[in-house]
Amino acid sequence: MPEPSTPEAVISMRGATATLGARAVLRGVDLTVHRGEVVALLGANGSGKSTAVRSAIGQVPLTGGTVELFGTPLRRFRAWSRVGYVPQRTTAAGGVPATIREVVSSGRLSRTKLGLPGRADRAAVDRAIELVGLSDRAKDSVNALSGGQHQRVLIARALASEPEVLIMDEPMAGVDLASQEILASTLREQVAGGATVLLVLHELGALEPLIDRAIVLRDGCVMHDGPPPEAVGQHALPGHDHVHPHAASEPVRTGLLT
Amino acid sequence: MLEFLNPPFMQRALIAAVLVGITAPAIGIYLVQRRQALMGDGIGHVAMTGVGLGFLLSTNPVWMATLVAVAGSVVMELIRWYGRTRGDIALAMLFYGGMAGGVMLINLSDTGSNANLTSFLFGSLSTVSEEDVTAIVVLAAFVVLVTVGLRRQLFAVSQDEEFARVTGLPVRALNLLVAVTAAITVTVAMRVVGLLLVSALMVVPVAAAQQIAKSFKVTFVLAVVIGTAVALAGTVTSYYQDVPPGATIVLLAIAAFIVLTALATPLARRRAKGGGSDADRCTLEVPAARTPKDDVQV
Numbered sequence: 001m002p003e004p005s006t007p008e009a010v011i012s013m014r015g016a017t018a019t020l021g022a023r024a025v026l027r028g029v030d031l032t033v034h035r036g037e038v039v040a041l042l043g044a045n046g047s048g049k050s051t052a053v054r055s056a057i058g059q060v061p062l063t064g065g066t067v068e069l070f071g072t073p074l075r076r077f078r079a080w081s082r083v084g085y086v087p088q089r090t091t092a093a094g095g096v097p098a099t100i101r102e103v104v105s106s107g108r109l110s111r112t113k114l115g116l117p118g119r120a121d122r123a124a125v126d127r128a129i130e131l132v133g134l135s136d137r138a139k140d141s142v143n144a145l146s147g148g149q150h151q152r153v154l155i156a157r158a159l160a161s162e163p164e165v166l167i168m169d170e171p172m173a174g175v176d177l178a179s180q181e182i183l184a185s186t187l188r189e190q191v192a193g194g195a196t197v198l199l200v201l202h203e204l205g206a207l208e209p210l211i212d213r214a215i216v217l218r219d220g221c222v223m224h225d226g227p228p229p230e231a232v233g234q235h236a237l238p239g240h241d242h243v244h245p246h247a248a249s250e251p252v253r254t255g256l257l258t
Numbered sequence: 259m260l261e262f263l264n265p266p267f268m269q270r271a272l273i274a275a276v277l278v279g280i281t282a283p284a285i286g287i288y289l290v291q292r293r294q295a296l297m298g299d300g301i302g303h304v305a306m307t308g309v310g311l312g313f314l315l316s317t318n319p320v321w322m323a324t325l326v327a328v329a330g331s332v333v334m335e336l337i338r339w340y341g342r343t344r345g346d347i348a349l350a351m352l353f354y355g356g357m358a359g360g361v362m363l364i365n366l367s368d369t370g371s372n373a374n375l376t377s378f379l380f381g382s383l384s385t386v387s388e389e390d391v392t393a394i395v396v397l398a399a400f401v402v403l404v405t406v407g408l409r410r411q412l413f414a415v416s417q418d419e420e421f422a423r424v425t426g427l428p429v430r431a432l433n434l435l436v437a438v439t440a441a442i443t444v445t446v447a448m449r450v451v452g453l454l455l456v457s458a459l460m461v462v463p464v465a466a467a468q469q470i471a472k473s474f475k476v477t478f479v480l481a482v483v484i485g486t487a488v489a490l491a492g493t494v495t496s497y498y499q500d501v502p503p504g505a506t507i508v509l510l511a512i513a514a515f516i517v518l519t520a521l522a523t524p525l526a527r528r529r530a531k532g533g534g535s536d537a538d539r540c541t542l543e544v545p546a547a548r549t550p551k552d553d554v555q556v
Contacts, residue, residue, distance in 0.1 A: 057424050080426030087420050094417040096291040096464065098474040106414035110425035114411060141472040157421070 007035040008071065010165045010196045011056055016065035018048075018055050025051045027220040028065070033165070038187075038197040038210050040228060043217035049200045050088060052217065053169055056198070057085055070164075081110040084163030088170045088200075092142045092153040100145075100153050101138045104129055107160030128159040132186050148179020155186060166190060168199040172207070180206040204228060262497045270391050271383040271450065271493055271503070277398035278447040278459065279489030283467075283481035284405040285443045286460025287474075288436050291416040297334070297437075298457035301444045303353040304330030305453055306360025308445075309378050313367035319378070320393040320445055327441035330356060335437040339430070381452035381504030383496060390449055397446045404439045412436060413474060450493065452504035459485060459511060466515035469522040484514050 013031040017024065025048045033039045043049040054060045056067055058074050067074040070082060084107070092103050107128065108121050117125075129138050132152035137145075142153055151171055158166060166187075172180055184206040191197060191210055204211060208228065216224035262268050282298075289297050308326030312319030330352060337348045364375050377385050386394075405412070415422040415432045423429045440460070447456045467480035492507030499506075 059420055059423065078426060080424060083424060085421060085424040087418065087424075089418070092418075094291045095293045095295075096287055096474055096477050097468050097471050098413070098417065099472060102413065102474050103417065105410065106417060106422070107425070109411060109414050109422070109427055112410075113427070114408070117410070139473070161425070 009033065009068070010035050010037075010070060011167075011198055012066075012068040012071075013052070013056055014066045016052070016055060016067065017063045018051055018060055019063055020051070025220050026055065026062075026065075029217070029220065029222055031056070031215060031222070033196060033198045035164075035196050036194055038191055038212045039199075040204065040207070040211045040214045041198065041200045041217065042202075042204075042214055042229075043223075047217040048220040049217045050169055051220075053167055053198060053200050057083060057167060081161040082164045083110075084158030084161060084166045086151075086154050086158045086166070086168040086171050088173065089154055090147065090150065090174055092145070092150045092157070097141045097143060099139050100129060100134055100142055100156075101125065103142055103153055104138075104156045104160050107157035110161045124162055125160050128156040131159055131189065132156045133182055146176070146179070148175040148182070151175050151183060152179065152186070155183065159190070163195075165196040165198065168197070170200050170202060172201060172205055177206070183207075184210065262494055267384050267386065268493075268497055270386045270388070271497075272490065273391055274386050274394050274446075274450045275489040275493040275503075275507075276486055277394055278450050279486030280482050281398050281401040281405075281443045282447050282451075282456065282459035283463040283485040284478070285401055285436070285439050287464045287478055287481055288405070288412050288416045289440060290461060290464045290468075291413070291474075292419075292436075295461045296457060298440055298444060298460040300334065300349060300353045301327050301331050301441050302448075302453040302456045304356035305441070305444050305448065306378070307356045307363065308360070309448075309453075310360040310363025310367070313369055313374065314363050316367075316369060318389055318393065320390050320449070323448060324393075324397065324442060324445040326356075327444050328438050331437035331441035332434060335434055338433075377452075378448060379452050379454050380502045381448075381450050381455065381507075383450070383493065383503050386449050394446050394449070397442050401439055401443050401446065404435060408432070408435070409478070450489065450503055451507055452502075455504040455508045458508040459489070462508065462511040462515055463488070466511065466518045469515070469518040470525065484511065488514060 009032050011031065011033040013029060016026050016029040016031070018026040029048070029052055031041075031052060041049045041052060051060050055062050056069070058067075069077045070079065072079075105117070105125050108117060108125055112121055126135070126138075129135050132155055134149065134152055134156065142150065145153065151174075155168070155171060158168070171183060175183065187197065187207065187210055199207075201207065204214075211228045213226065214224065214228040215222060216229065263272070286295075286298065289295055305323040305327040308323035309319045311326065312322030315322070333352060334349060337352075361375065376382075411427055411432055414425065414427065415429055416436070419429060443460065444453070444456045447459060451459050463481040463485040464477065466484050467477045471477040471480055488507050488510040492510050493503050495501065495510075496503040496506050
């Protein structure tokens with residue numbers, strides 16, 4: 001339970017239920033992220049972690065429960081520049097060539113809306129590109145980038161609006177170890193600057209030292225909400241994929257170990 | 259030398275050609291970016307019903323086609339929102355229903371004939387009337403206003419729709435605007451290129467431009483330049499050679515695509531060779547590499 005001294009809740013989800021077709025994907029999820037916290041949402045494939053973050057920003061309609069962002073019910077929430085969203089993507093490219101700068105600039109639209117960008121907006125875009133270490137390539141086409149660089153572009157796009165909370169859906173998927181380190185250091189800077197972060201991860205990997213709290217989902221229910229579970233042995237290796245079967249009688253499944 | 263400028267019908271056709279060359283790639287680039295390159299083709303089919311209605315009611319077919327094409331594009335967008343798995347079947351109904359309806363209506367009308375039908379399907383220079391030019395200018399101005407004025411917003415929505423929604427942009431309204439603008443472009447282009455080939459002028463100049471462009475901005479400008487050039491060249495060619503303008507324009511656009519692709523391949527290779535920094539290069543020699551020297555002479 002939040003104590004009086006607890007900072008304001010940036011994301012607050014209560015009793016969230018959601019379905020995909022006939023299947024219940026979320027079955028009453030409670031999830032709170034306070035200001036300044038870094039929360040990892042963990043779980044096996046199909047556990048509902050991606051649906052949970054996407055419903056927190058209105059991309060999946062809830063069939064029950066409530067979501068509040070910065071204390072405002074989602075339906076009435078309009079201050080989208082306070083939210084930086086990194087969707088689950090393997091590429092930042094579309095059907096037409098675009099430069100890194102062009103893609104990152106679209107993240108600034110939550111502030112400029114239908115108006116024209118000013119000097120401050122352009123500076124924010126440059127800063128976001130610099131934060132992910134791609135300044136020297138800003139004018140290159142995103143088609144020429146590696147998987148890890150695509151993720152860095154997507155994160156820069158989310159940072160362009162100078163958000164207060166970063167919501168990331170599997171930012172480490174398909175990212176090589178070197179790029180994981182760069183992403184981790186970008187995130188570290190954001191966290192040091194007071195950013196709030198909610199991120200979906202398949203495994204903690206390079207981000208482990210940054211995580212304050214882990215929420216583990218299984219079959220659309222919260223199984224664990226507290227300190228990040230420690231990965232041991234070969235599970236701690238970033239390249240390890242969790243596909244091996246476990247006995248049904250196994251104790252608390254953290255998702256990391258399933 | 260410029261005697262093709264003299265006949266008034268040619269002047270009207272050239273004005274229409276320039277506007278088609280500008281507007282078709284300008285909206286087409288967003289369709290290609292969304293990977294809906296064939297949407298223009300569908301709208302072209304639907305617009306046929308509008309042309310047929312225009313003949314039947316003896317009003318200007320351009321305005322009637324605009325009305326029906328806009329309505330059709332809105333329905334297509336709605337199918338995209340709400341339609342799930344059977345969306346493609348619904349679209350097929352709309353496209354072919356539109357085409358069949360158009361053919362039927364034209365044959366029912368007193369003024370319509372097969373010659374008229376052909377001119378709308380494949381374009382014709384001599385049929386661009388004063389009235390048509392006015393309509394085309396007004397509609398083209400709208401298309402340019404939207405595609406250039408809202409380029410940042412349309413880029414974001416076409417690049418990553420989900421992300422765009424989370425920026426708070428009115429994504430549905432912008433998607434509808436793209437659909438309506440595409441429909442209007444189809445009717446702008448209808449007179450010169452013809453309804454069956456409209457989509458080509460929306461897609462091919464963009465495809466040609468992206469062979470050598472690295473940015474969206476350059477792709478946009480280059481596509482419009484290519485579009486205008488082939489539209490003008492095709493119109494003039496068809497004046498001298500008595501070939502259908504639409505087919506000429508589209509074949510020229512495809513030629514431009516082939517030329518640029520051929521140019522781009524060595525260009526990209528040179529860029530890859532010279533552009534990489536030292537960090538990108540392998541520093542290790544591959545010891546196992548076989549050279550001709552390794553061959554043992556017997």
